[in-house]
Amino acid sequence: MATSRVGMKDFYRQKKNSGGISKPSSKTKSTKKTPTHSSTVGSDAVQPPALISHGALDLQDEYDSKEELLRQFDMNMAYGPCIGMTRLARWERAHRLGLNPPRNVETLLRSGKADAECLWDGRV
Amino acid sequence: MEAMDVDQEKKILHRKQSRYINMDEIFFAEKEPYRGQQYSQIYFARLHFLRTLLYSLVPNWKPHLPVCTILGLEEGKECIIVGTLYKHMKLKPVILDEYSKERSATPLFKPHNFRHPDDYLVLEDDSGRVKLDGGALLPPVYVTGVVVALLGKETGAGSFLVQDFLEAGLPPQIEKPLKPSEDKYVVFISHISAGSSASNPLLFQLFVDHITGHLGDEKEQRLEAEIVHVVIAGNSVEIPRGLLNGQNLASKDLSRLSEPIKELDIMLTQIAAGVSMDIMPGPNDPANFSLPQQPLHRCLFPGSAAYNTFNSCTNPHFFELDNIRFLGTAGQNIEDLEKYSEAKDKLEFMERTLRWRHLAPSAPNTLGCYPYTDRDPFLLESCPHVYFVGNQDKYETRLLNGSEGQVVRLICIPKFSETGIAIALNLRNLECHALSFEVQFSS
Numbered sequence: 132m133a134t135s136r137v138g139m140k141d142f143y144r145q146k147k148n149s150g151g152i153s154k155p156s157s158k159t160k161s162t163k164k165t166p167t168h169s170s171t172v173g174s175d176a177v178q179p180p181a182l183i184s185h186g187a188l189d190l191q192d193e194y195d196s197k198e199e200l201l202r203q204f205d206m207n208m209a210y211g212p213c214i215g216m217t218r219l220a221r222w223e224r225a226h227r228l229g230l231n232p233p234r235n236v237e238t239l240l241r242s243g244k245a246d247a248e249c250l251w252d253g254r255v
Numbered sequence: 256m257e258a259m260d261v262d263q264e265k266k267i268l269h270r271k272q273s274r275y276i277n278m279d280e281i282f283f284a285e286k287e288p289y290r291g292q293q294y295s296q297i298y299f300a301r302l303h304f305l306r307t308l309l310y311s312l313v314p315n316w317k318p319h320l321p322v323c324t325i326l327g328l329e330e331g332k333e334c335i336i337v338g339t340l341y342k343h344m345k346l347k348p349v350i351l352d353e354y355s356k357e358r359s360a361t362p363l364f365k366p367h368n369f370r371h372p373d374d375y376l377v378l379e380d381d382s383g384r385v386k387l388d389g390g391a392l393l394p395p396v397y398v399t400g401v402v403v404a405l406l407g408k409e410t411g412a413g414s415f416l417v418q419d420f421l422e423a424g425l426p427p428q429i430e431k432p433l434k435p436s437e438d439k440y441v442v443f444i445s446h447i448s449a450g451s452s453a454s455n456p457l458l459f460q461l462f463v464d465h466i467t468g469h470l471g472d473e474k475e476q477r478l479e480a481e482i483v484h485v486v487i488a489g490n491s492v493e494i495p496r497g498l499l500n501g502q503n504l505a506s507k508d509l510s511r512l513s514e515p516i517k518e519l520d521i522m523l524t525q526i527a528a529g530v531s532m533d534i535m536p537g538p539n540d541p542a543n544f545s546l547p548q549q550p551l552h553r554c555l556f557p558g559s560a561a562y563n564t565f566n567s568c569t570n571p572h573f574f575e576l577d578n579i580r581f582l583g584t585a586g587q588n589i590e591d592l593e594k595y596s597e598a599k600d601k602l603e604f605m606e607r608t609l610r611w612r613h614l615a616p617s618a619p620n621t622l623g624c625y626p627y628t629d630r631d632p633f634l635l636e637s638c639p640h641v642y643f644v645g646n647q648d649k650y651e652t653r654l655l656n657g658s659e660g661q662v663v664r665l666i667c668i669p670k671f672s673e674t675g676i677a678i679a680l681n682l683r684n685l686e687c688h689a690l691s692f693e694v695q696f697s698s
Contacts, residue, residue, distance in 0.1 A: 208381050211300070212296055215290055215291050215626075223629075230303075
């Protein structure tokens with residue numbers, strides 16, 4: 132990986148979010164993450180066409196600011212580990228332990244529009 | 256002749272009664288959904304509870320000293336950190352040893368105690384971990400999973416030199432009721448081991464006859480009528496292990512498997528008919544393996560479960576009798592501490608669990624435990640008046656005095672099938688004595 136770092140920058144023009152979570156690229160992309168063969172470096176021809184749009188690589192998946200808020204909640208160490216619990220269960224535990232978790236997270240989770248499981252669900 | 260008229264002429268002796276409240280709800284796991292969680296959740300719940308507690312105790316302990324997280328340690332600066340201890344043990348069996356190429360490193364025999372002079376302690380909180388140095392915290396005393404507050408400073412080598420430590424201490428105790436005027440006894444028995452070739456059924460029958468008042472003259476019966484409750488602390492049956500080897504059981508073996516339980520049920524029916532009793536599952540009983548063990552199922556005891564005096568309880572077991580709180584286990588927590596730490600006797604292990612405010616600190620590290628997510632049921636929120644542990648090798652007891660006036664009677668209940676000893680505790684003054692049974696056949 133270190134030797135091809137220069138090539139990596141061309142591949143992955145990463146957008147750094149202010150909070151710190153940048154979701155790793157979508158599942159189809161992840162198989163191409165380690166450029167093990169130098170022939171793939173810098174070459175657009177081996178990228179599946181769907182992943183290149185408007186000259187830039189498409190890294191943003193369908194998640195909006197609400198999901199971003201929930202992911203910040205998942206990653207916050209003060210409320211304990213997030214794996215293995217639904218987000219609402221974790222929020223309720225944090226509330227019961229007196230940790231004052233943010234109320235807007237609760238309303239978002241109860242409204243049913245957001246993903247009930249944590250960010251790592253099914254991926255770890 | 257007089258004996259036959261005893262019912263008409265003398266009044267029938269009545270057994271004394273006590274108000275019994277079962278408080279095992281915290282140990283039930285029936286409603287807990289398993290969603291693939293790992294043990295990090297239970298450690299978080301434990302750290303949070305005990306850390307909040309220790310933070311409140313720190314100002315009285317070392318005022319004017321800063322408290323910081325492990326990642327916030329600065330070299331040379333004296334401060335207080337709170338976290339969970341991890342003990343690195345060289346001899347602790349690791350599953351990866353099976354795959355290691357150099358087999359000579361592991362001993363061929365399994366030692367029953369895994370201590371080694373090279374064991375060291377590490378403190379972990381949710382930000383990081385740091386190795387502990389110094390003579391204040393001795394590795395042989397502690398096990399992984401204990402939460403402590405430490406005063407010290409970070410050394411140049413990156414470890415933390417401990418100068419002093421603070422444990423959570425005994426929890427608050429509710430007031431013991433004013434001394435009742437009469438003697439009432441609770442009898443503890445454990446490791447009846449019905450069905451095993453080593454146990455003598457006559458010995459247990461002798462015990463049952465004694466507590467139900469079928470033995471002795473009137474004076475003896477008066478004493479027996481003062482027994483208000485019986486607690487069976489685990490290992491009541493021994494299922495023949497040879498049958499459970501993964502093969503299908505032949506029909507004649509099926510009955511051999513259930514005979515110990517049937518034998519136990521016959522005995523328990525005699526007890527339940529006379530006095531209220533609790534039965535706890537133990538390591539050898541047909542219950543789940545991990546703590547907290549769930550109550551033995553009622554269908555195992557068709558005879559005795561019909562009585563309302565029969566209570567099938569969890570292990571650990573928490574109950575209240577006449578406003579006196581009892582807490583006890585069938586021994587797994589203390590046995591596990593004995594494997595990974597050192598103390599002068601079992602009572603000292605019991606005292607430590609009370610001071611650490613946790614019944615089984617080595618769970619889930621070396622002791623099987625259910626992965627709770629939102630709470631740790633083994634945390635002690637209140638101090639019991641009586642703390643008992645079953646399946647021990649010998650009978651030991653001591654009265655423990657806490658710093659805030661707590662008084663706890665610690666009891667180690669010996670194995671009945673080996674020693675023939677059951678324990679009777681007087682509720683009036685929390686004193687106990689042994690009931691010793693012996694059977695001898697003249698040859």
